[in-house]
Amino acid sequence: MNNYKINLPESEIPKNYLNIMYYLQKYLGKLPEPPLNPATMQPAGPDDLVPIFPMGLIQQEVCLDEFVPVPEEVYEIYKQYRPSPLYRAYRLEKFLGTPAKIYYKYEGDNATGSHKLNTALTQAYYNKQEGVKKIYTETGAGQWGSALSIACQHFGLECGVFMVKTSYESKPYRKVIMKMFGAEVDPSPSTKTDFGKKVLAEHPDSPGSLGIAISEALECVVKSGGTAKYALGSVLNHVLLHQTIIGQEAQKQMSIAGDYPDIIIGCCGGGSNFAGIVFPFLADKLAGKIKNLELIGVEPDSCPTLTKGEYKYDFGDTAQMTPLLKMYTLGSDFIPNPIHAGGLRYHGMAPLISFIHHEGLMTARSYKQEEIFQAGVDFAKAEGIIPAPESTHAIKAAIDEALKCKASGESKTILFNLSGHGFLDLKGYEDFLSGKL
Numbered sequence: 001m002n003n004y005k006i007n008l009p010e011s012e013i014p015k016n017y018l019n020i021m022y023y024l025q026k027y028l029g030k031l032p033e034p035p036l037n038p039a040t041m042q043p044a045g046p047d048d049l050v051p052i053f054p055m056g057l058i059q060q061e062v063c064l065d066e067f068v069p070v071p072e073e074v075y076e077i078y079k080q081y082r083p084s085p086l087y088r089a090y091r092l093e094k095f096l097g098t099p100a101k102i103y104y105k106y107e108g109d110n111a112t113g114s115h116k117l118n119t120a121l122t123q124a125y126y127n128k129q130e131g132v133k134k135i136y137t138e139t140g141a142g143q144w145g146s147a148l149s150i151a152c153q154h155f156g157l158e159c160g161v162f163m164v165k166t167s168y169e170s171k172p173y174r175k176v177i178m179k180m181f182g183a184e185v186d187p188s189p190s191t192k193t194d195f196g197k198k199v200l201a202e203h204p205d206s207p208g209s210l211g212i213a214i215s216e217a218l219e220c221v222v223k224s225g226g227t228a229k230y231a232l233g234s235v236l237n238h239v240l241l242h243q244t245i246i247g248q249e250a251q252k253q254m255s256i257a258g259d260y261p262d263i264i265i266g267c268c269g270g271g272s273n274f275a276g277i278v279f280p281f282l283a284d285k286l287a288g289k290i291k292n293l294e295l296i297g298v299e300p301d302s303c304p305t306l307t308k309g310e311y312k313y314d315f316g317d318t319a320q321m322t323p324l325l326k327m328y329t330l331g332s333d334f335i336p337n338p339i340h341a342g343g344l345r346y347h348g349m350a351p352l353i354s355f356i357h358h359e360g361l362m363t364a365r366s367y368k369q370e371e372i373f374q375a376g377v378d379f380a381k382a383e384g385i386i387p388a389p390e391s392t393h394a395i396k397a398a399i400d401e402a403l404k405c406k407a408s409g410e411s412k413t414i415l416f417n418l419s420g421h422g423f424l425d426l427k428g429y430e431d432f433l434s435g436k437l
């Protein structure tokens, strides 16, 4: 009998996050270069980060322990929606006529519809622990903002979200969700901050970008007199760390299926869902437990950070307020075209993902918007799930790999992360179906 869905019991939710830094240091003997304070060009220490993040998260940025415990209160909330299901895509395989075995881990089956809730809860928890009253953040497509809004609600914190203007306009119901959960939501660039006003004065029609929205959120934190802090939905080590519960669950589910992936694929915006599914498997590879494992990061053609960016120190935001991060970057002033995959419109890439790419431990590729929407529609027809435009990048690569297997007759095992659903991204699908993209 075919098992379409591999579920784990609640008791199998990972009790720890898995720290890839431990494995990189132990088996590769190297770590990514540290963030720098732009004024001194010296490694940024905790003092540089204290005004922005709670100490519990700052410690996780530099932690080298193999495991970091999931806080008990966060674990209790994870029980509402984790473990997430792993699906075998039998119908997609049949549609493609491929001998490849395709699996996907579905992170869209929770309150806000993507993997972002996994870290939003942990970040809200540590802020609450340290007496913070309000968290400011940016959001692209609105998935991260929705996740942080409900996380703040759970932990009794206020939440302020700067939503990139192009998504604010094309995905109006995301804003409603955030407001329902009690958050303030402003389109970015906004007139609420000096930086937003400056951008609007120079470019009144600016579609916005994640870099600009981050600057606006940081400005509010700086002006809050110490009562507010900032939370980032991707990029930083602690965010990637929290997402490793995805890959740890997937490892158990793949073992129930009696399989191990040859190829793992994730879309890459800032790198967190890719890291989440990949790092536990990469840890196995670094430890020499497996030999062949191909990791593929997928990004949009209009924001090709890993495929066309430069590996260098750059700012994480457009106003250049953050420490300098060593990463693949298109430049902190790069404004990508307003594509529907708003969560992938970031000029940089997580330093950890940039590092493993630079070390040749993964490959990257990019696709055009028309190609990924076609893959999203094919996937929806076969599997019945409407994927987020971000996630369709991973689907397109999985389909291409499965078609290569069809041509070669190989039966590779492909695992990809379906990072979110696309119920609030239907404008993009409408544009695609009516030929308006």
Ligand SMILES: Cc1ncc(COP(=O)(O)O)c(C=O)c1O
Residues within 6 Å of the ligand: 114, 115, 140, 141, 142, 143, 144, 233, 234, 235, 267, 268, 269, 270, 271, 272, 273, 274, 342, 343, 344, 388, 390, 391, 419, 420, 421
């Ligand atoms: C559904 C979904 N997938 C992927 C991403 C990209 O972020 P990351 O690369 O951090 O996973 C986003 C970002 O908003 C998202 O909403």
